[in-house]
Amino acid sequence: xxxxxxxxxxxxxxxxxxxxxxxxxxxxxxxxxxxxxGGLYTYLPLGLRVMQKLTQLCREELDRAGGIELWMPHVHPxxxxxxxxxxxxxxxxxxxxxxxxxxxxxxKDPEFVLGPTHEEVITPLxxxxxxxxxxxPKNFYQIATKFRNEIRPRYGLMRAREFVMMDxxxxxxxxEASIKSYFAMKTAYEKFFAxxxxxxxxxxxxxxxMGGSFSHEFMVPAEVGDDDVxxxxxxxxxxxxxxxTSGLVPxxxxxxxxVGATEKFPTPGVVTIAALEAAPYNVAADHQFKTLVYVGDxxxxxxxxxxxxxxxxxxxxALGFGLFRPATPEEIEPVMGAKPGSLGAVKGTxxxxxxxxxxxADHAIRxxxxxxxxxxxxGFHFRNxxxxxxxxxxxxxxxxxxxxxxPCPKSGQPLQSRRGIExxxxxxxxxxxxxxxxxxxxxxQKQNHPMVMGxxxxxxxxxxxxxxxxxxxxxxxxxxxxxxxxxxLICVLDPQLPEAMDLARKLAAAxxxxxxxxxxxxxxxxxxxxxKDADLIGIPLRLTIGGKGLKEGVIELKWRAQKDxxxxxxxxxxxxxxxxxxxxxAKA
RNA sequence: CGGGGUGUAGCUUAGCCUGGUAGAGCGCCUGGUUUGGGACCAGGAGGUCGCGAGUUCGAAUCUCGCCGCCCCGACCA
Numbered sequence: 001x002x003x004x005x006x007x008x009x010x011x012x013x014x015x016x017x018x019x020x021x022x023x024x025x026x027x028x029x030x031x032x033x034x035x036x037x038g039g040l041y042t043y044l045p046l047g048l049r050v051m052q053k054l055t056q057l058c059r060e061e062l063d064r065a066g067g068i069e070l071w072m073p074h075v076h077p078x079x080x081x082x083x084x085x086x087x088x089x090x091x092x093x094x095x096x097x098x099x100x101x102x103x104x105x106x107x108k109d110p111e112f113v114l115g116p117t118h119e120e121v122i123t124p125l126x127x128x129x130x131x132x133x134x135x136x137p138k139n140f141y142q143i144a145t146k147f148r149n150e151i152r153p154r155y156g157l158m159r160a161r162e163f164v165m166m167d168x169x170x171x172x173x174x175x176e177a178s179i180k181s182y183f184a185m186k187t188a189y190e191k192f193f194a195x196x197x198x199x200x201x202x203x204x205x206x207x208x209x210m211g212g213s214f215s216h217e218f219m220v221p222a223e224v225g226d227d228d229v230x231x232x233x234x235x236x237x238x239x240x241x242x243x244x245t246s247g248l249v250p251x252x253x254x255x256x257x258x259v260g261a262t263e264k265f266p267t268p269g270v271v272t273i274a275a276l277e278a279a280p281y282n283v284a285a286d287h288q289f290k291t292l293v294y295v296g297d298x299x300x301x302x303x304x305x306x307x308x309x310x311x312x313x314x315x316x317x318a319l320g321f322g323l324f325r326p327a328t329p330e331e332i333e334p335v336m337g338a339k340p341g342s343l344g345a346v347k348g349t350x351x352x353x354x355x356x357x358x359x360x361a362d363h364a365i366r367x368x369x370x371x372x373x374x375x376x377x378x379g380f381h382f383r384n385x386x387x388x389x390x391x392x393x394x395x396x397x398x399x400x401x402x403x404x405x406x407p408c409p410k411s412g413q414p415l416q417s418r419r420g421i422e423x424x425x426x427x428x429x430x431x432x433x434x435x436x437x438x439x440x441x442x443x444x445q446k447q448n449h450p451m452v453m454g455x456x457x458x459x460x461x462x463x464x465x466x467x468x469x470x471x472x473x474x475x476x477x478x479x480x481x482x483x484x485x486x487x488x489l490i491c492v493l494d495p496q497l498p499e500a501m502d503l504a505r506k507l508a509a510a511x512x513x514x515x516x517x518x519x520x521x522x523x524x525x526x527x528x529x530x531x532k533d534a535d536l537i538g539i540p541l542r543l544t545i546g547g548k549g550l551k552e553g554v555i556e557l558k559w560r561a562q563k564d565x566x567x568x569x570x571x572x573x574x575x576x577x578x579x580x581x582x583x584x585x586a587k588a
Numbered sequence: 589c590g591g592g593g594u595g596u597a598g599c600u601u602a603g604c605c606u607g608g609u610a611g612a613g614c615g616c617c618u619g620g621u622u623u624g625g626g627a628c629c630a631g632g633a634g635g636u637c638g639c640g641a642g643u644u645c646g647a648a649u650c651u652c653g654c655c656g657c658c659c660c661g662a663c664c665a
Contacts, residue, residue, distance in 0.1 A: 013614060013626065014600050018658055038657070093663070117665090151589070151663060158665095165665050217665095226664080313662085422665065459665030493624065528625040535625090546624060556624095 001508040002486070004521045008045050011533050021224045023469035024156035026477050030537045032464075039153025039161035046537065047464070049485035051164060054460050055143050057195050057482060058166050065188035067141045067168055072121045074145060078110045084120040085436045088323050093148045095161075114147035119433050119455060122169045126451065127439035133173050136441060136451065137181055141168035143460060155224065157465040158421065164461040170454040171434075173441065178452035182428045185456050189218055189424050192458065197480025197588065198467045200423055203229050204239035206314045207427055215243075215427045218458075219420030220466040229420045232408035237415075242314035245398050246406035246415060249363045256369020258386045262346060268379045271341025273307045276372060276381070284308075289365060289373035289385065291343040293332045296321030299357040300335050304345055304391065305400055306364045312401040319360060319397075337376045344373035346382055347392045358394035361387070366396075423463045429453040477538030478561050481588035487516040487581065489539035491530045493546035495522040500545050503555070503570065507543055510574035514581035516541075535560070541580060543573075 008031075015025040018035075027033050032047030043051055059069065075097050081087050096110030115121065122140055130138065143166045153161050168185065172178040186202060193200040198220055205217035217240055219229050230244035231237060239245070270276055273290065276283045288307030293300055296319065305311055316324055329340055336343050337351030345359050365371075370384045385391070404417040431450040434440070440448040464483075471478045481487060488511045490504045501522065508518040519539060521530050527546070534542050544556040544565075554567040557580065568576045 012599065016599070017594090017601090020659075035657095089663095146665075148664070152659095152661090154659090159663095160665095163665070167665090425665065457665050462665055526623055526625090526627065528623090528627080531625045533626085544624080548624065 001505070001512065001518045001520055004519060005523050007519070009537065010044070011536055019156065021155055021469070022472055023465045024158070026468050026472055027156050027465060030477055033157065039150055039159065041157060041160060046485045050464050050483055051460065053483050053485070054196060054463055058143060058192055058458060058460065061188045061192040061195070062141050062166070062168065065184050067139050069142060070140050071142050071144065072115070072118050074115045074147065075112050076115050076121060078113050080120045080124070081113060083436070085432055086322070090116065093150065095147050095149050116146055116148045117457070118142070118167055119169065123433045123437040123439050126171055127437050130171065131441055133441050133443045137170065137172045137177055139168060139170040139181060141166060157461045160461065163459060166458040166460055168456040171439070171451040173443070173449070173451070175452055178428060178454055182426060182454045185426050185454065186216060189426065189458065193218060193423070195588070196463065196467060196483050198463065198470055201238060203231070204243050205425065206240060206242040206317060213428050213430050215425065217422050218424035220423050220470055221418055222421050222466065222469050223419050224469060225419040225421040227420050227422055228417050230402055230404070230415050230417050232411055232413055232415055234413040235408050235411035237408050237410045241402065241417070242312060244402040244415070245409050246402045247409045247412055248406050249366060253366055255366065255386065255388045258384060258389055259370050260384050262382045262384050262390055264375050264380050264382055266379060267381045270381070283372045287368055287371045289344060289368065289371055291345055291374060293327040293336065293343065294324050295327045295331060296324040296357055300327050300331060300355060301357040302345055302359040303399055304359065304361040304365055304393070306362065306368060309362065309364055309400040311399055315397070315399045338374065338378045342374040342376065342378050342380065344376055344382060345391050345393070346373060346375070346385060347390060349376040351376065359392055360399065361391070361393045361396050362399040363396050364400055421462070421466045421469065423466050424458040426456045427454060429455050476536035479538045479540055481540050481584050484538070484540050486519040486539050487584070488518045488541045488543065489534055490518060490520045490543045490545065491534055492520060492522050493527045493530065493544065495524065497547060500547070500550060503545055507555070507573055507577050510578045511581050514578040515585050516581040540584065543577065
């Protein structure tokens with residue numbers, strides 16, 4: 001039992017001006033956190049208790065799934081990252097942690113970095129310690145602080161520079177075993193989020209800079225989320241928009257018959273899809289080829305899309321470049337022979353085709369028959385362009401952004417879209433890291449093989465905020481039972497009455513022996529203040545002991561999530577409270 | 589990093605356009621009256637107006653630079 005007067009819950013009537021979304025405002029108003037700087041937060045006692053709840057639930061589910069907890073350093077030698085496969089991409093978000101201000105290794109090369117995640121630490125450890133198939137599989141995890149110098153911290157704990165994350169790493173002897181580990185983790189995640197009391201759905205996801213073969217994200221549906229989830233209720237298909245595909249292009253699509261030879265025609269001043277759609281050209285966007293130039297690891301490459309499609313940049317990750325970005329106009333002209341707006345990939349028209357790392361085309365361009373594309377001469381386009389006959393394509397792939405309403409790749413029904421907060425991510429990594437760090441094991445035939453890895457993350461502090469975002473009303477937070485900092489709040493309206501505080505202690509003891517944690521509001525405040533604060537901090541079960549009720553011989557029992565108040569005779573109160581606690585705990 | 593905004597007491601803010609002694613509400617302290625949904629009265633403490641230059645007799649207010657924070661984009665748990 002905690003007495004409010006001896007605890008620290010600094011509630012606020014008004015929201016600080018820098019909070020935009022409900023959960024961020026409530027985090028601060030309910031006294032859970034305070035900001036130190038952009039993306040940096042102190043966890044006040046109440047917030048810390050929630051964090052500890054989530055941490056413990058996570059630990060229990062991972063242990064049950066065979067996870068082995070350890071603790072890794074947060075200061076990493078930068079050299080370790082240089083040896084890893086993603087230094088170029090990762091260093092942009094890493095804080096440097098040099099021992100001297102200027103660093104030993106020159107102004108550009110940090111000596112130490114703060115860990116944003118731990119593949120680069122766990123893999124060398126496993127390499128050194130695990131060498132036999134007899135010691136596999138293993139799944140190590142930690143729940144610890146992570147540091148990422150986010151370009152734009154946002155929404156309180158939602159995207160912070162320092163945050164708490166569970167990160168796990170599985171090591172298996174082969175692909176089949178690794179997939180088993182992967183799905184065991186998926187199940188553990190589902191149990192974790194269910195126990196927390198938050199709705200998080202698994203969706204197919206892009207692997208991003210992490211690399212690997214496949215991946216799921218766990219999304220809490222919320223308007224304020226950073227990600228778009230594309231889904232189909234009929235088939236159950238759900239994917240991050242970055243990864244989502246649609247059934248737009250039939251598998252057996254036959255190329256349209258060419259109506260004639262390609263023909264160059266003048267288009268002075270026309271450099272946009274829209275301008276070609278307009279008179280006098282009147283070429284529908286879906287009959288145009290859109291030619292984009294990117295630079296991957298220093299070498300330009302082309303991406304060809306339908307004119308009415310958008311590039312889904314994340315999908316370029318499948319091409320295998322370490323870093324890629326849009327090319328600048330200055331980079332484009334020497335290679336292509338024209339400025340952006342007149343570009344195309346018709347055979348023989350590219351000025352310096354040898355400079356290109358490839359021409360990558362979205363499948364959907366196969367829907368275009370006799371289309372229009374730039375001629376790589378400023379002010380000219382080609383018409384009657386056909387994919388198979390006229391374009392030099394290195395490779396087809398899925399590069400376009402899916403739009404809601406397109407057919408689901410499984411059911412053919414229209415796809416839908418909604419926003420989500422990413423609270424967890426699981427990756428089947430493969431051997432990308434184990435090969436790089438030589439984490440190999442010997443099999444029973446004395447053969448060495450790289451271990452097959454998976455890696456897994458849950459944003460614990462982000463989940464905390466996602467719970468609030470998903471579970472609140474105008475008055476405050478509504479904590480699910482298992483995430484609540486306390487499960488029972490006893491409001492003593494007249495704490496100066498000895499019999500009131502005596503009863504509060506008895507009820508607290510009853511609730512505690514039934515398994516709840518109890519906060520007693522014994523402050524010398526007016527009832528209105530106590531009720532407002534009670535609603536704000538959102539403890540699931542509220543008991544009210546007031547002078548009036550005591551005269552009638554009753555206390556009140558109210559669930560935060562419900563409106564109605566039950567009056568309970570004092571004589572039955574202890575038993576009723578204990579029963580309510582047991583019932584709620586059983587349901588949670 | 590690009591675009592937009594903003595910075596006045598612990599919190600929310602007025603004042604800035606049109607330069608002239610810095611105001612309010614909440615919170616805090618003292619006393620009193622209150623006591624079942626953020627009470628009332630009286631008194632009080634609390635400000636280098638983000639920092640630095642400049643213009644001016646005089647700058648919270650005008651100009652320039654810097655910094656912090658917030659929002660939109662790229663990145664992520």
